[in-house]
Amino acid sequence: MSTSTRPPESAAPSLLAGSVEQPTFGEAVSNYVRKVRGGDMGSLPAILALVVLALAFYALRPEKFFSALNIANLFQQGATVTVIAMGLVFVLLIGEIDLSAGVTSGVCGATLAIALTKWDWPWYGAVAAALVVGVVIGTLLGTLVARVGIPSFVTTLAAFLAFQGVVLLMIGTGGNISITDNVIIAIENKNLPPWLGWALGAVAVLAYAGASLYGWSQRRARGLLSAPLGVIIAKIAAVAIAVLGLVAVLNQERSVNPVRSIMGVPIVIPLIAVLALILGFILTRTAFGRHIYAVGGNAEATRRAGINVPAVRTVCFMICSTMAAFAGIIAVSRATSVDPNAGGSNVLLYAVGAAVIGGTSLFGGKGRIIDALIGGAVIAVIDNGMGLLGYSSGVKYVVTGGVLVAAAAVDAISRRRARATGRL
Amino acid sequence: MTQAAYAAPNQAPPPILEVRGGRKNFGAVHALRGVDLVARAGEVTALVGDNGAGKSTMIKCIAGIYGFDAGEVLFQGEPVNITDPAEANAMGIEVVYQDLALCDNLDIVHNMFLGRELKKGIQLDEQAMEARAAEVLASLSVRTVRSIRQHVASLSGGQRQTVAIARAVLWNSKLVILDEPTAALGVAQTEQVLQLVRRLADAGLAVVLVSHNMNDVFEVADAINVLYLGQTAAQVRTKDSSRSEVIELITSGSANGNAAAPALSKTTPTANGSNPA
Ligand SMILES: Nc1ncnc2c1ncn2[C@@H]1O[C@H](COP(=O)(O)OP(=O)(O)O)[C@@H](O)[C@H]1O
Numbered sequence: 001m002s003t004s005t006r007p008p009e010s011a012a013p014s015l016l017a018g019s020v021e022q023p024t025f026g027e028a029v030s031n032y033v034r035k036v037r038g039g040d041m042g043s044l045p046a047i048l049a050l051v052v053l054a055l056a057f058y059a060l061r062p063e064k065f066f067s068a069l070n071i072a073n074l075f076q077q078g079a080t081v082t083v084i085a086m087g088l089v090f091v092l093l094i095g096e097i098d099l100s101a102g103v104t105s106g107v108c109g110a111t112l113a114i115a116l117t118k119w120d121w122p123w124y125g126a127v128a129a130a131l132v133v134g135v136v137i138g139t140l141l142g143t144l145v146a147r148v149g150i151p152s153f154v155t156t157l158a159a160f161l162a163f164q165g166v167v168l169l170m171i172g173t174g175g176n177i178s179i180t181d182n183v184i185i186a187i188e189n190k191n192l193p194p195w196l197g198w199a200l201g202a203v204a205v206l207a208y209a210g211a212s213l214y215g216w217s218q219r220r221a222r223g224l225l226s227a228p229l230g231v232i233i234a235k236i237a238a239v240a241i242a243v244l245g246l247v248a249v250l251n252q253e254r255s256v257n258p259v260r261s262i263m264g265v266p267i268v269i270p271l272i273a274v275l276a277l278i279l280g281f282i283l284t285r286t287a288f289g290r291h292i293y294a295v296g297g298n299a300e301a302t303r304r305a306g307i308n309v310p311a312v313r314t315v316c317f318m319i320c321s322t323m324a325a326f327a328g329i330i331a332v333s334r335a336t337s338v339d340p341n342a343g344g345s346n347v348l349l350y351a352v353g354a355a356v357i358g359g360t361s362l363f364g365g366k367g368r369i370i371d372a373l374i375g376g377a378v379i380a381v382i383d384n385g386m387g388l389l390g391y392s393s394g395v396k397y398v399v400t401g402g403v404l405v406a407a408a409a410v411d412a413i414s415r416r417r418a419r420a421t422g423r424l
Numbered sequence: 425m426t427q428a429a430y431a432a433p434n435q436a437p438p439p440i441l442e443v444r445g446g447r448k449n450f451g452a453v454h455a456l457r458g459v460d461l462v463a464r465a466g467e468v469t470a471l472v473g474d475n476g477a478g479k480s481t482m483i484k485c486i487a488g489i490y491g492f493d494a495g496e497v498l499f500q501g502e503p504v505n506i507t508d509p510a511e512a513n514a515m516g517i518e519v520v521y522q523d524l525a526l527c528d529n530l531d532i533v534h535n536m537f538l539g540r541e542l543k544k545g546i547q548l549d550e551q552a553m554e555a556r557a558a559e560v561l562a563s564l565s566v567r568t569v570r571s572i573r574q575h576v577a578s579l580s581g582g583q584r585q586t587v588a589i590a591r592a593v594l595w596n597s598k599l600v601i602l603d604e605p606t607a608a609l610g611v612a613q614t615e616q617v618l619q620l621v622r623r624l625a626d627a628g629l630a631v632v633l634v635s636h637n638m639n640d641v642f643e644v645a646d647a648i649n650v651l652y653l654g655q656t657a658a659q660v661r662t663k664d665s666s667r668s669e670v671i672e673l674i675t676s677g678s679a680n681g682n683a684a685a686p687a688l689s690k691t692t693p694t695a696n697g698s699n700p701a
């Protein structure tokens with residue numbers, strides 16, 4: 001019986017390394033088309049919806065929809081829902097749901113307002129308090145779901161009701177707490193000076209270009225399969241046009257009042273960008289992020305791989321509630337006050353809608369942070385555009401509900417299709 | 425079958441794993457009622473038995489998914505008590521489960537490194553993992569997968585099995601246990617996987633192959649361990665036994681009219697080829 005070295009240590013020439021046939025630009029494009037046909041559509045439906053909606057609203061309200069003022073508005077209106085949606089992606093990825101994320105943002109917003117006004121805390125102390133409340137809520141929900149074993153639907157539905165009560169108790173029926181802290185108010189109401197907008201935009205584009213080119217050259221150097229340089233450069237160009245174009249639009253004068261100038265990138269945009277980068281890094285670049293996908297794909301396999309599945313689940317709920325806390329802070333900034341309805345009514349549904357419309361699956365295991373951003377944009381455009389057209393809230397709700405069902409249908413159908421073609 | 429031990433016992437490779445008198449109950453169900461197993465380096469030890477005989481339960485106990493209720497487990501001669509899968513992995517025990525423990529939504533590389541990702545600081549070292557995965561697949565002479573970055577959902581049964589096996593040998597494993605790796609495969613894929621199993625043993629690993637299929641067993645196994653109703657009927661050398669003997673052991677728990685208990689031949693190196701008949 002041979003007792004030679006075991007296979008991995010043998011210096012066998014690598015099958016794939018060094019000898020891969022790198023795809024050409026054309027092959028890369030046709031691979032992508034095949035992937036989409038096979039049911040792996042990613043954010044494509046959402047991006048198409050965004051383009052169609054934007055063009056439709058532009059056709060109906062040419063003077064308003066693409067104005068700098070309205071575009072800045074879109075971001076400020078969509079910020080809360082988008083930030084909640086980014087957190088929900090984590091919970092959806094493990095195949096769970098958090099129906100209380102909206103009212104959690106209300107509880108955290110109320111905490112912020114009370115800390116600022118009743119306790120006279122500085123803004124950073126109040127922000128910290130709101131975030132701590134978010135973390136505690138997430139730990140509680142995660143523990144009930146992952147360790148006690150209550151289905152997340154029930155746990156968070158109960159929390160949805162209970163937290164509405166908590167906000168009422170904190171603020172009082174019919175009450176309303178106004179805030180005057182300039183730092184908090186600035187988040188949703190102030191803009192970066194134009195030069196800073198340009199500088200941050202340029203840094204973002206350069207960082208993206210540098211990172212993708214470096215990664216590409218590393219992969220080529222190690223002989224690993226990599227996208228053609230043309231695709232990388234096309235992506236960099238698209239990012240540069242989008243980012244710098246947006247900065248250019250937002251740096252235009254958009255005040256309707258000739259005395260007071262309003263220009264620059266709303267402060268909330270870099271804030272969301274930083275949150276998205278951090279969360280995206282966690283999901284795609286860390287072992288923990290990989291384990292989140294694994295739990296959503298096959299929890300038993302993940303457990304057998306030696307991963308602490310309940311811990312992964314709990315942390316996902318903690319991240320979701322913490323993002324809800326950020327959203328609560330943004331909402332308080334926007335309204336410069338909190339009322340007992342904070343985070344209620346359509347907030348959660350819009351946020352779930354944003355994640356699902358963007359391409360995050362309700363079945364777990366599939367989703368990205370960018371989904372929340374794109375889906376959040378779709379929701380914001382519908383809400384904003386229909387407002388410009390003078391439709392009532394009633395019509396908006398019906399349309400948004402319809403879009404959510406359509407997105408969920410796309411999710412379910414593409415999942416079936418992916419099953420059939422073996423791409424999940 | 426009664427001449428089960430080695431003809432030249434001194435040349436027998438050392439046992440990597442020995443189970444003695446393993447028992448496991450699920451409430452009132454006595455799934456394992458005294459199982460014995462010896463797995464040696466460089467050998468394929470087949471674990472056979474009828475449906476429900478306890479094969480899957482036995483390997484889950486070895487792998488620390490459940491742990492035995494009673495009995496002794498020796499790993500490289502040392503008594504051990506394995507209570508969770510990570511512990512088994514750390515010792516060099518890898519299991520390829522019957523219900524393949526792969527995540528469909530992750531690619532081949534991610535599945536192979538799941539739970540033991542290579543890192544650079546806090547970041548995953550994707551390139552190192554990808555290069556290493558390619559190397560292992562190549563060393564196992566796997567040439568059928570198109571890209572190691574494709575999701576395992578898109579792989580055929582044989583390819584999935586290959587990924588699961590490659591995952592098992594990626595680490596410094598000493599013992600690889602495969603639970604019915606060919607059960608769901610066609611003829612050609614079965615042949616490929618069996619060759620892969622043989623290569624693992626030839627490279628010096630101890631391999632335990634759970635199987636239903638006598639053809640598979642007689643093709644690759646050096647020793648055959650038969651489970652009957654949760655008990656070990658016998659462990660025999662393949663070259664000293666016939667199909668009909670093994671089938672009789674599987675179906676009745678004994679061969680040549682012997683009761684099950686005396687047939688419990690221990691093929692330890694010291695058993696000088698003279699087990700009681
Ligand atoms: N988790 C469990 N709970 C209760 N009984 C079980 C469990 N797992 C296996 N068993 C029982 O143990 C016996 C052996 O099963 P198993 O190990 O799967 O057999 P095999 O793999 O040989 O077909 C069967 O009677 C089965 O019903």
Ligand SMILES: [Mg+2]
Binds near residue numbers: 480481
């Ligand atoms: Mg079985």
